[in-house]
Amino acid sequence: xxxxxxxxxxxxxxxxxxxxxxxxxxxxxxxxxxxxxxxxxxxxxxxxxxxxxxxxxxxxxxxxxxxxxxxxxxxxxxxxxxxxxxxxxxxxxxxxxxxxxxxxxxxxxxxxxxxxxxxxxxxxxxxxxxxxxxxxxxxxxxxxxxxxxxxxxxxxxxxxxxxxxxxxxxxxxxxxxxxxxxxxxxxxxxxxxxxxxxxxxxxxxxxxxxxxxxxxxxxxxxxxxxxxxxxxxxxxxxxxxxxxxxxxxxxxxxxxxxxxxxxxxxxxxxxxxxxxxxxxxxxxxxxxxxxxxxxxxxxxxxxxxxxxxxxxxxxxxxxxxxxxxxxxxxxxxxxxxxxxxxxxxxxxxxxxxxxxxxxxxxxxxxxxxxxxxxxxxxxxxxxxxxxxx
Numbered sequence: 001x002x003x004x005x006x007x008x009x010x011x012x013x014x015x016x017x018x019x020x021x022x023x024x025x026x027x028x029x030x031x032x033x034x035x036x037x038x039x040x041x042x043x044x045x046x047x048x049x050x051x052x053x054x055x056x057x058x059x060x061x062x063x064x065x066x067x068x069x070x071x072x073x074x075x076x077x078x079x080x081x082x083x084x085x086x087x088x089x090x091x092x093x094x095x096x097x098x099x100x101x102x103x104x105x106x107x108x109x110x111x112x113x114x115x116x117x118x119x120x121x122x123x124x125x126x127x128x129x130x131x132x133x134x135x136x137x138x139x140x141x142x143x144x145x146x147x148x149x150x151x152x153x154x155x156x157x158x159x160x161x162x163x164x165x166x167x168x169x170x171x172x173x174x175x176x177x178x179x180x181x182x183x184x185x186x187x188x189x190x191x192x193x194x195x196x197x198x199x200x201x202x203x204x205x206x207x208x209x210x211x212x213x214x215x216x217x218x219x220x221x222x223x224x225x226x227x228x229x230x231x232x233x234x235x236x237x238x239x240x241x242x243x244x245x246x247x248x249x250x251x252x253x254x255x256x257x258x259x260x261x262x263x264x265x266x267x268x269x270x271x272x273x274x275x276x277x278x279x280x281x282x283x284x285x286x287x288x289x290x291x292x293x294x295x296x297x298x299x300x301x302x303x304x305x306x307x308x309x310x311x312x313x314x315x316x317x318x319x320x321x322x323x324x325x326x327x328x329x330x331x332x333x334x335x336x337x338x339x340x341x342x343x344x345x346x347x348x349x350x351x352x353x354x355x356x357x358x359x360x361x362x363x364x365x366x367x368x369x370x371x372x373x374x375x376x377x378x379x380x381x382x383x384x385x386x387x388x389x
Contacts, residue, residue, distance in 0.1 A: 033072050033333050035324055036095045038079040038088065038106040038116065044214065044240045045083035047268050048108050048313060052130060053078060054306055055317030056105055058298075059325070069329045076321075077101060083108060085115035092116035096123035102333045103127070103324045105317065110134030110157075110185045113150070117141055121149045126339040128324055130316035133157045133262070134185045135193075138364035148365035151342050153320050153356065155369045157186070160261050160283050161193025161236075163371045163388070167281065168232060168259055169201045171373075171386050176204045177259075178230035180221065180245060182237030183210045190236035190261050206230045215241065218248050226254040238263040243273035250276040257281065265312055270379055280376045281384060286312040286356045287372040289383050295355035312356075319354035326352060 037056055039049040056076055064073050079095070081088040088107055095101055096119045104120065104127035107113040113132040120127050121143050129137075129152045141150030168174050177198060181191035187210075195205055206228035209221035222245070225233065233249065233256055235242050242264050249255075260282040270277055288299055288310055298318060302310045323342070331337035342361065345351050351360030361367055373384035 031072060032075045032100075033069055033102060033328055034075050034077055034098070034100045035321075035328075036079060036098075036101045036104045036106065037076045038081050038091045038095065038104065038112070039108045040083040040112075041078065041080040043082040043084070045109065045238065047239075047266050048083070048131070049080070051266070051311050051313035052106070052108055052317040054302070055130070055314035055319075056321045058302060058305060058314075059318045059321040062301075063322075063325050069325060074325055074328070076105070081107065081112050081116075083112050085111050088112035088115040089119070092119040096120065096125055101125070102328060102335055103338050105130065105320045105324055107132060108313075110137065110189070113137060114140060114185060117150055124149065124339070125335045126151065126327075126342055128153065128320045128342070130154055130320040131262075131313055133160060134189045136185065136189070138366055141365050147339065148343065148361075148363065149339060151323075151361050151365040151367075153323065153354075153359045153367050153369070154262075154285055154316055155371060156366060157189035157261075158193040160371060161190045161195075162197040164190075164234065164259055164261065164281075164283055165194050165197035165201060165203065167373060167388055168198070168234070169203055171384075171388060172232070172257065172281070174232040174257065175202075176206050176229065176231045178206050178225040178228060178233045178256075179208045180218075180225065180233060180235050180237075181208070181210055182241060183212055186238070186263065187236040191234075194234055194236065211237070211241065211245075213238075213241065216244065218245050219252060222249050222252055222254055226252060230254075230256055232257045232259055234259040235264075236261060239266045239269035240272065243269050243277060246273045246276040246280065262312065265374065265381070267308075267311070267381075270376055270381065274379075277376050278379075282374050283371045284312045284374055285369050285371060286310075286315045287374070287383055290372065291355065292357075294353070298355040315356050319352070319356050319359055322354055323352045323359055 041049045079091045081091040110132040181187040258280040264282045327338045327341040331341040351358040374381045375384045
């Protein structure tokens, strides 16, 4: 079916009941329901991938301990795409060509999710991303009939970038901002939204500089930005580069408050950056301190299992896995019916009530979620003293 040649060795192996690396077949499939979890499990973004995996593992363990879905265990297939579009395209092909996989929780990075979407739309399998925020996903997730095949239980970059600009102006009272962004879908989307809102508010963008993933020396760009005398610096990117940028900014005397988005929300940002990342403000869609009673049970279970505090990606992944499991339970292990069920969660009344709040989707598969602000103080992420409603 997939272009595998029938050889003498294949026939001999089949006669002996061997599989030559193929799946276990209908007998195994009858006992389990598979979902794919494509995410970075190696490379610079592996810390994020681990966060997503912890949330999915915890939710699936709970479901299976309670009897599974209609008597069947639900199994996650974890696929490493390193947050790289080329790897994500390869992984997406393997997902759509595995008939046992009925839904997807992922991808993590916007660029990887966008790279996987053409296969998911073409072959008709729904994906829920707990973390990909780029606005382009909304338009790219639809087929010719206008049906969305990508859903997300996280806010978009246009909302997040606008929110950060509002917070910089209305809460922090800072008027002159330098912008340093990673030259990818995530960084550009955040940068554009932030600058648009900042200018509408009357803030001054004193300079814009770009960098590439994996860069090590940011001194030339930072020196240029320092010369413009900013009162704050917005860094639109992920934590590995963000920590290096903060450290090098401190070394050249660019000691201003730093603004970041959810890509900075990882414990390694603080570990890597040390004292240089103090006074970094960042957005997050989930705060333990504001969680409701239902979330407390999840938070306690998470800490008991993983011996660390809950991060927002784990919480969102926990809910994304729960949404997918509910869709399978209600609609059956059928790719098209799962998509239709997800699309039916289109209002607060119909939404999935999770630990991160009520999850429901508009016609583009996007959700409405509030944003919270964290700040690094004394080597830890803590809720910012002032939140915005």
